[in-house]
Amino acid sequence: MTDILNDFMERHKEILNKELKNCISRLDAPSILKEAMAYSLEAGGKRIRPLLLFAVLDSFGKKSEAGLATSIALEMIHTYSLVHDDLPSMDNDDLRRGKPTNHKVFGEAMAILAGDGLLTYSFQLIAEDQHLQAGQKIELLRLLSKCAGPEGMVAGQVADMEGENRELGISELEYIHIHKTGKLLTFSVLAGAIIGGADSRQLDCFEQFSHHLGLSFQISDDILDVTGDEEVMGKPVGSDTGRDKSTYPSVLTLEGAREHLSLHIEEAKKALGQTNLNTEILSQITDLIAERTH
Amino acid sequence: MTDILNDFMERHKEILNKELKNCISRLDAPSILKEAMAYSLEAGGKRIRPLLLFAVLDSFGKKSEAGLATSIALEMIHTYSLVHDDLPSMDNDDLRRGKPTNHKVFGEAMAILAGDGLLTYSFQLIAEDQHLQAGQKIELLRLLSKCAGPEGMVAGQVADMEGENRELGISELEYIHIHKTGKLLTFSVLAGAIIGGADSRQLDCFEQFSHHLGLSFQISDDILDVTGDEEVMGKPVGSDTGRDKSTYPSVLTLEGAREHLSLHIEEAKKALGQTNLNTEILSQITDLIAERTH
Numbered sequence: 344m345t346d347i348l349n350d351f352m353e354r355h356k357e358i359l360n361k362e363l364k365n366c367i368s369r370l371d372a373p374s375i376l377k378e379a380m381a382y383s384l385e386a387g388g389k390r391i392r393p394l395l396l397f398a399v400l401d402s403f404g405k406k407s408e409a410g411l412a413t414s415i416a417l418e419m420i421h422t423y424s425l426v427h428d429d430l431p432s433m434d435n436d437d438l439r440r441g442k443p444t445n446h447k448v449f450g451e452a453m454a455i456l457a458g459d460g461l462l463t464y465s466f467q468l469i470a471e472d473q474h475l476q477a478g479q480k481i482e483l484l485r486l487l488s489k490c491a492g493p494e495g496m497v498a499g500q501v502a503d504m505e506g507e508n509r510e511l512g513i514s515e516l517e518y519i520h521i522h523k524t525g526k527l528l529t530f531s532v533l534a535g536a537i538i539g540g541a542d543s544r545q546l547d548c549f550e551q552f553s554h555h556l557g558l559s560f561q562i563s564d565d566i567l568d569v570t571g572d573e574e575v576m577g578k579p580v581g582s583d584t585g586r587d588k589s590t591y592p593s594v595l596t597l598e599g600a601r602e603h604l605s606l607h608i609e610e611a612k613k614a615l616g617q618t619n620l621n622t623e624i625l626s627q628i629t630d631l632i633a634e635r636t637h
Numbered sequence: 638m639t640d641i642l643n644d645f646m647e648r649h650k651e652i653l654n655k656e657l658k659n660c661i662s663r664l665d666a667p668s669i670l671k672e673a674m675a676y677s678l679e680a681g682g683k684r685i686r687p688l689l690l691f692a693v694l695d696s697f698g699k700k701s702e703a704g705l706a707t708s709i710a711l712e713m714i715h716t717y718s719l720v721h722d723d724l725p726s727m728d729n730d731d732l733r734r735g736k737p738t739n740h741k742v743f744g745e746a747m748a749i750l751a752g753d754g755l756l757t758y759s760f761q762l763i764a765e766d767q768h769l770q771a772g773q774k775i776e777l778l779r780l781l782s783k784c785a786g787p788e789g790m791v792a793g794q795v796a797d798m799e800g801e802n803r804e805l806g807i808s809e810l811e812y813i814h815i816h817k818t819g820k821l822l823t824f825s826v827l828a829g830a831i832i833g834g835a836d837s838r839q840l841d842c843f844e845q846f847s848h849h850l851g852l853s854f855q856i857s858d859d860i861l862d863v864t865g866d867e868e869v870m871g872k873p874v875g876s877d878t879g880r881d882k883s884t885y886p887s888v889l890t891l892e893g894a895r896e897h898l899s900l901h902i903e904e905a906k907k908a909l910g911q912t913n914l915n916t917e918i919l920s921q922i923t924d925l926i927a928e929r930t931h
Contacts, residue, residue: 372787376795380787427753432745451726452798455749456791459721459756463786466760470779477771484778485764492757493666493674497750501670504746 348627355397355407356390362415366468372460379449379457380464383422386440391560392417392531398628399535399549402620412472413483413534416465420491421527423461426454428500462491475538482537490526499523511589517558525557532556548618552625555611559632562604565590567635569597608633642921649691649701650684656709660762666754673743673751674758677716680734685854686711686825692922693829693843696914706766707777707828710759714785715821717755720748722794756785769832776831784820793817805883811852819851826850842912846919849905853926856898859884861929863891902927 344352367381393414400410429436429444430451436444446454469475469483489495499522506515532553536546569592591600611629615622638646661675687708694704723730723738724745730738740748763769763777783789793816800813826847830840863886885894905923909916 370787372792373795373799375799376787376792427749430746430749432749452724453795455721455724455726456795456798459752460787460791462753462756463782463791466778467782467786470775470782477775480778481764481771481774484760488757488761488764492761493664493670493754497754497757498666498670501667501747501750504750505667505669 344631345627348624348631351398351401351624352394355394358407358411359390359393359414359418360385362411363418366415366464370464375449375453376456376460379445379453380460382448383426383439383445383457384418384461386422386442388421388440390418392421392527395528395531395553395556395625395628396535396538398624399532400539401624402618402622403536403539403541404621405539409474410535410538412468412474413487413538416468416487417527417531417534419461419465419468420487420496423458423465424491424496424500424527426458426461430454433500433504479537483534486533486537487530490530495522495526496524499526507588511594513594516589516591516594520558520561521554524561525554528557528560529553545618545620548614551614552611552618555607555614556629556632559604559607559611559629562591562600562607563632563635565592566597566600566604568592604633638925639921642918642925645692645695645918646688649688652701652705653684653687653708653712654679656705657712660709660758664758669743669747670751670754673739673747674754676742677720677733677739677751678712678755680716680736682715682734684712686715686821689822689825689847689850689919689922690829690832692918693826694833695918696912696916697830697833697835698915699833703768704829704832706762706768707781707832710762710781711821711825711828713755713759713762714781714790717752717759718785718790718794718821720752720755724748727794727798773831777828780827780831781824784824789816789820790818793820801882805888807888810883810885810888814852814855815848818855819848822851822854823847839912839914842908845908846905846912849901849908850923850926853898853901853905853923856885856894856901857926857929859886860891860894860898862886898927 363384364381367377367384370377370380396410396414396417397407400407425439426445428434429439430446437447438444444454445457449457466484466487469480469487472480475483491497499519502515502519503523506519511519529550532549533546536549541549568590591603595603608629612626615625615629657678658675661671661678664671690704690708690711691701694701719733720739722728723733724740731741732738738748739751743751760778760781763774763781766774769777785791793813796809796813797817800809805813823844826843827840830843835843862884885897889897902923906920909919909923
């Protein structure tokens with residue numbers, strides 16, 4: 344990682360983590376609920392979605408302030424999806440990023456409610472933000488609900504469940520990933536573009552970029568699940584194959600998956616180039632995803 | 638019930654039920670998810686929240702059209718809360734309105750996701766609506782997320798869980814009801830006022846009205862749980878007391894609960910009077926709540 348990217352990431356993570364704490368602490372809510380919400384938010388993670396949003400804003404030469412509420416909303420929605428995914432009736436995971444999962448600490452009922460709370464609060468944060476214009480707020484709220492809801496992330500989770508324990512073709516696999524993880528990544532990128540003041544041509548370029556970036560991210564995750572070590576992944580290697588989940592290497596072979604990844608990385612960078620913006624940070628983030636499988 | 642109120646309710650229920658079907662059927666989502674979402678939406682219920690919204694709009698002499706998306710969103714959020722409340726780790730209910738609960742039909746994982754989908758979609762419906770002005774949309778989305786989220790309905794559900802199996806005082810009991818059911822009723826009323834074009838004085842009156850109406854609704858529910866029959870309630874009589882839940886009759890005695898109810902009904906009607914609007918339908922709905930305990 345270059346110093347520029349490292350500095351960009353550290354700086355924004357700090358702002359973000361501080362504001363996440365603030366947002367929970369100012370809630371007028373039962374303390375156990377706030378604890379349960381904060382627990383999974385603070386469990387860390389790469390904060391890739393907020394960082395993408397900030398990196399897009401940066402490409403417009405805009406300050407991070409206007410994107411802060413939306414990036415917090417993004418991280419809350421991402422976290423809610425993990426809390427619900429980990430539940431016994433879903434993936435039944437005891438550990439997440441090396442820590443006991445939410446329901447292991449707070450019980451199943453509280454984990455469901457903490458997830459519901461994070462999801463709902465994220466809309467409130469955007470609606471209440473003082474830095475966004477009215478038109479931007481509506482566009483962000485519309486796009487976020489579409490990307491996170493039954494036409495987006497929830498659809499992907501359902502398709503993933505329905506696809507377990509049977510062999511999937513590449514198009515089914517892509518449907519799952521485009522929806523389960525891709526849509527929220529797309530929102531991260533497009534939110535940055537909306538707040539940055541993109542024109543419709545630039546929005547198209549960023550949508551293309553996010554599509555290819557999202558698939559790259561998933562493919563590299565699947566490759567790492569075969570070749571990586573537990574420390575890099577934060578979860579046991581081979582945990583997906585162990586549950587008879589179809590993955591890119593299982594469908595395309597490891598070599599095929601690597602070729603597929605290269606293709607998407609190339610397309611992502613091409614789309615970035617067409618924005619006519621200074622997309623250096625975004626380009627470096629894209630490289631980072633490609634490189635982590637080596 | 639008067640003919641006027643009966644006609645008002647039947648007419649609006651028909652519009653609402655038709656639009657609920659439309660909203661699900663036009664979703665680009667896995668069919669099993671759409672089925673699970675539709676199942677609980679179609680399970681019926683009194684549609685009291687949308688009707689309140691329409692009744693407030695009516696008091697401004699406004700047509701229902703502008704309130705339709707928001708009333709659908711309301712019913713979706715109410716339904717999501719029931720689906721999640723019924724889950725085995727929460728209330729563990731097998732029946733709701735005489736039909737098997739969502740998780741009994743679709744399984745626990747799908748019920749969680751159907752709830753998540755309903756909650757998220759409700760924000761999308763308001764954000765995408767063509768009849769509302771930008772400022773109204775933002776105010777509706779802000780208020781809805783606040784009333785449904787960790788400072789509203791979710792807080793009430795947590796407090797309710799935390800209060801189980803111990804005796805509650807009247808203020809704890811009111812905290813639970815004001816949050817668990819009251820906040821969303823308040824949103825129903827205020828949403829009608831926002832869409833109707835209320836000034837700030839009228840908004841205050843409607844907020845007062847909804848506060849007292851919400852508590853009336855809960856007290857009459859608790860009284861019916863002691864005195865009513867199963868057909869009226871749609872759930873086994875005494876089911877709350879059977880789980881050692883504190884109720885208004887258990888805290889105030891049956892007579893005390895009835896007095897409390899009269900007081901809140903009176904205050905609700907007083908607030909209505911102060912709006913200087915034609916609140917005949919709202920007044921009749923208030924009477925209906927008072928009367929159902931006799």
